Amino acid sequence: MFKGSAVAIVTPFKNNKVDEKALVDLIEWHISEGTNAIVPCGTTGEASTLDYDEHYRVIEVTVQTVNKRVPVVAGTGANSTDETLTMTKKARALGADGVLLVTPYYNKPSQEGLYIHYEKVAKTVDIPVVLYNVPSRTGVNMLPKTVARLAEIENIVAIKEATGSMKQVSEVIRLCGDSITLISGDDFTTLTLMALGGKGVISVAANVAPKDVSDMCRLWNEGKIEEARKLHFKLEPVNESMFIETNPVPAKTALGMMGKIQEEFRLPLCAMSSENKEKLKKILINQGLLSS
Secondary structure, X not given: OOOEEEEEOOOOEXXXXXXXXXXXXXXXXXXXXXXXXEEOOOOOOOHHHOOHHHHHHHHHHHHHHHOOOOOEEEEOOOOOHHHHHHHHHHHHHHOOOEEEEEXXXXXXXXXXXXXXXXXXXXXXXXXXXXXXXXXXXXXXXXXXXXXXXXXXXXXXXXXEEOOOOHHHHHHHHHHHHHHOEEEEOOHXXXXXXXXXXXXXXXXXXXXXXXXXXXXXXXXXXXXXXXHHHHHHHHHHHHHHHOOOOOOOHHHHHHHHHOOOOOOOOOOOOOOOOHHHHHHHHHHHHHOOOOOO
């Protein structure tokens, strides 16, 4: 189920409300460009600023629009296990194919606490679970030994690994083998991670360059190493540009320039500085993603 390029899709806003039409149009564009899965309500989707009704509506619109053409993996992680359970049950009821569960943030659980948290969710809700390890956001690093324990649970099927550490990636693969699918959580590590045995990426860059990210993953999986490598180098400026400021500000700004969405954020996120916006514009033009 989880292979290739999955877009960590932005949540478009208009007048501080979810812009459902723009979301539908984005999803259709992604499917036409070859994106292999849609991941709503993650970090890039500004899930932390969506209320429950908005969160569920974004998942519902995504599921209905995709209509089983590609998997939908809904972000339902929270720093409370009970809240995670509530949202995960709702995502399953709405028809999501899987859920993406970030490690509980701010409260910094121990490795045993992480294990118990994920075990409880996975054994309570019958849905494929993708673990999400992003210490730079959460303040806690899920160690490979913990991942290996969790991989023994039947419906924990994948991990989005966003430490940026290939040493940790290697250790996860060494300990888990084929019992869990490894997915990159950082665009700049995707090809390296796939070389180690990973299967793809949950991508920020795919928001603006979906075809190139999807093609790179596909070419690698087809054994066309040199062609995949060329796309990796082509994408490097885009990957870097997506983090000129805090994600998803650059992605949404780029999509605004491209005419895909309104350039609107939820506070405390705000518009990019004019200097960074100009840098981003030049990169998009150089990449052929924006006309001059």
